[in-house]
Amino acid sequence: MSNDNPPHVLVVDDDPAIRTLIEEYLRDNDLRVTAASNGKEMTAALTEHAIDLIILDLRMPGEDGMQIARRIRDQSSLPIIVVSGRLDEADRVMALELGADDYVTKPFSPRELLARIRTVLRRSAATQVLTGRQLDVRAYRFAGWELNIGTRKLISPAGVRIDLTNGEFSLLSAFLAAPGRILSREQLLEASRLYDDVFDRSIDVQILRLRRKIEENPSTPQFIKTERGAGYTFAAAVEKLSSVAL
The missing domain is CATH 1.10.10.10 (Winged helix-like DNA-binding domain superfamily/Winged helix DNA-binding domain)
Structure with missing residues (x-):
């Protein structure tokens, strides 16, 4: 995408420190960012904005990341990167089987997360053309x-x-x-x-x-x-x- 219309990323995480870290880093690297602290705010953001990719925390109070990922995937093919502090392989497999495009464990490097975002967006664009x-x-x-x-x-x-x-x-x-x-x-x-x-x-x-x-x-x-x-x-x-x- 051109710099005039950069990809729009939605960050869904109940931890304000993590949200701020991701928001600031992605904006510094020419991405548009909207943040949400739970599933309800995410739904409102999806209604208001044309989102290109979602970064989704796995463990949140109330409707957790697994439930949210399932809800998103039942309605669309919007790319999802799951972020979690859990190293359990079962969580990784479940998230990917639910339709997540990538899985990143906390603590993570913002630079690595940016690289994964760009990779997912690039492959998503290629898939849209092919399909x-x-x-x-x-x-x-x-x-x-x-x-x-x-x-x-x-x-x-x-x-x-x-x-x-x-x-x-x-x-x-x-x-x-x-x-x-x-x-x-x-x-x-x-x-x-x-x-x-x-x-x-x-x-x-x-x-x-x-x-x-x-x-x-x-x-x-x-x-x-x-x-x-x-x-x-x-x-x-x-x-x-x-x-x-x-």
Whole structure:
């Protein structure tokens, strides 16, 4: 983004010292910042501002970070970086499975946090281009399945909601945006936004997990086909549903 319209970051943390530290550092590095101390203030800020990324404290009184992350992810694909003083791997895994894009432990270096913010924003922008979210696509349909881009819900032909991790959603979106086109592992890795070491970095493992959720027989896939030496392609016909009323 240009300096005339820098990314807008929403910091959600009940600790005023942490909020001030993050706010001042990010503003000093040409980012717009809005702060909130709880989920209610966050909701008001999201209504008032066009936010590009949320920094979310995991442990807060009342509605905690896990609940807030789930609420955000049920409604949008807005990038989330979770910040927590807990080193427990279970918390890291849970936050990422709920759809967080990164996880930073306290105490942290403001410089490192800024680098992670820029990385998440860059990958988010690349994913939007690859998946066609900038083309006003509301949902994709294929072989009786429907993936809603706004709500991130995948519904099976039987009407059952299939839970997707953040990476699986981004991978499937990338495939549905470019049916019949070979996507390289590098393109898919960029789209999946998987850059935390608690997950296997192999894109092939992520593809296998996605196949298990949408293929009748994952060992002989009908949708996600392997193109040896090149990558993968989505073989089914895809209907794009526009969010623009015609």
